Structures are given as structure tokens and as C-alpha cells.
Amino acid sequence: MGDSMKYPTGINKQFKQALNHSNRGMPLENDINTTNEYYLFNNIAVIYKKPTPITIVKVDYASNHETTIKEAYFTKPSTTDYNGIYNGWYIDFEAKETKNKTMFPIDNIHTHQIKHLSDIIDQGGIGFIIVRFTTLNLTYYLNGSKLLEFIKVENRKSIPIDYFKSNGHIIKDGLNPRLDYIKIINEFYIKGEKRRKV
């Protein structure tokens, strides 16, 4: 699907979000999923995207011996979309795209998700966001601590791209892995330390 999917005009914002949640129309998600598959296949890390949270209202089990969900609604996620483990380190992040060229609107990330990243950091996990400025074709890693710091200190609704430049890290496009965010974590945050052992 990706970019090629056409939306009807006048489409409401919630539907767009819903589509994003279900992983359509967002190339960044595909890139991350591909990267995670690479990590998994090569025993580098085990990181998955969580399923889209929904509330099921009506289920039809009679037809065709296959259970069909006939009515359900998208639910606001209380956590981030991705989590897993790398060399004993708990990994947790949210990924967002913006068409904006100069800043990232914070309301792209729900309050619950920001609280969740804060919880994760308190527990000793690696929490962060990946933000792609699609028009500029730039993808940034921003550590959770830096995101929380910005929100705490600044009274602004958007994070300027300069903040990403100064406090984050560019994730370069690659062939395989497509978006090597583990490299950033390894280089800048855990410095190669392995916590494997139970």
C-alpha cells in the first residue's frame, strides 16, 4: 500500500489516524517493520510492533466456520507502538511522520504515551521516539529523556527541528537494515554494553 493508497476527499482526521494505526499509508512504519525483521532474523534484537488496539462490539461466529468481527472501534493506545529487547536492554518507542519542515507537533504523541515513555525510563529501559520529516526525508532518533526535558522546560506545542539536530541523531537510510536505530542506541546510549545473562 504505502504512498499509493488514495484517500477520499473530506476524510476525517480520526480515520486517517486509524489507518496509520493499522499500518497503512505510513512508509516509516514499513521501514521499521522491515528493520525489526532484519534484527530478528539475524538474532540482533527482538522488537515487534504491537497490534492496533480495538474494542470489539459484535462478533459473528456462525458463517463459514470462521469468526468474523462485524463491529469494532479503534481505541487510543495507552502505550507506544513498539517494544522489545536488545542484548538484555528493554527497548520501547513510538514512530511518527510529519510533513512539517520546521517542527514536530507534540500532539502527535498522546499524553498516555509520553507518560509511558517516562515510566519506561524510570524502570531503566531505553525509551525514545523516531520522527521522520517526510518533506525533508530526514529521520531522527530522539531519546525519551530529551523529549521529556523539552516538554518540561518549554511551553510549546511543537519541537523545532533544530532541537532534533542538537539533541537527537539522524538515522540514515540503509538497504539492510533499512533504519538502523539499534546502532544509535549502541553508540550513544549503552556503548556496546551487553546485559545478556539471566
Added chain:
Amino acid sequence: MGDSMKYPTGINKQFKQALNHSNRGMPLENDINTTNEYYLFNNIAVIYKKPTPITIVKVDYASNHETTIKEAYFTKPSTTDYNGIYNGWYIDFEAKETKNKTMFPIDNIHTHQIKHLSDIIDQGGIGFIIVRFTTLNLTYYLNGSKLLEFIKVENRKSIPIDYFKSNGHIIKDGLNPRLDYIKIINEFYIKGEKRRKV
């Protein structure tokens, strides 16, 4: 819901599984969710149940300004139901009930999920299963390593309850937290070691 939900007779197995997946009719899941809420509220651990994986086929966005899923199917999960972090340790597990009094049928856990637990252990995470023998009202913690060992060594379709007795740990029913599985992990596996620090 829990026990009080009535199923029509002649209901197919897949539907029952689907209901279990969506957290109805399984008191063990409610106990674990309550426990996780306790852990979260008291800053002990951050552990969530993943949403039920589904494949969305048809979405109606026109009616009522609310996006409605009109056709979707349950998908086999490729990972376990629960994961999160405790004191820097990555936690990952699956929870199952059985009415059987003497053994736990292994096919309750998908091959993908067993492979996933193995991956997690390889990465230095804490992977395990929680199995409740409902008729006996006994809930066991069985470490992933012991589950994998059984599958590797024994050519059997079920794990006898004695194996749980010898290699697992009873999780006692409590008021709050309801099922303190973190206590087991702490006492027997990580011995109080904190890995908080990033």
C-alpha cells in the same frame, strides 16, 4: 464479564479462542491485568497485555463521524500476550488456563510463541509461562528455560502437573497484588538485582 458470560451451545473452538484472545471468559487474564495495574500504579513494573491481533478488511468511516471496523478477523499472535520491564529487566510471558487436573496440553501455546520465548531468553530477557489449573485452583509460574527443556527432552504433547511442581513455582492468590509473579522472578531468578540505569 469473566465467568458469567454464557456461550451458545455448539460454539466452535476458534470462536472460544477468539473470545479468550479478546480477554473474555478467562479469569486468569483479569487477575494478571489487575496485578499489572497494581505494579504500574506503585511504580514496581511496567507490564501490559498486548492488544488482540486482528486483520482489518472493511472500515466504515462515513457514519457518525466515528470510524467503524465492519469486517475483521482474528490473527494468530506471533508473540506472547504480555511484556514489559521490571527494574531494568525485560519481562515476557504467556498465560493459559486448563481444566485438566493432571497435565497441561502444550498445544495451548503456539509454536511461534515458544520460538518467541526462546528468542527472548537468548537476548537476556525473563521469559516464562503462567498456567492455571482451574479445577484445582492452582496457578504456576514455569520459567521459559524449563518449558524449552521439557519440549526438547520429552516427546510428549502435555506437561504433567508434577513437572510444574518440581520445576515451577506456585503463584499464591493475593488481594493486592492479585498474582504476585514479580515476587517469584525476584526471589528465584534475579535475586533482587536491579538493572536500572541508562
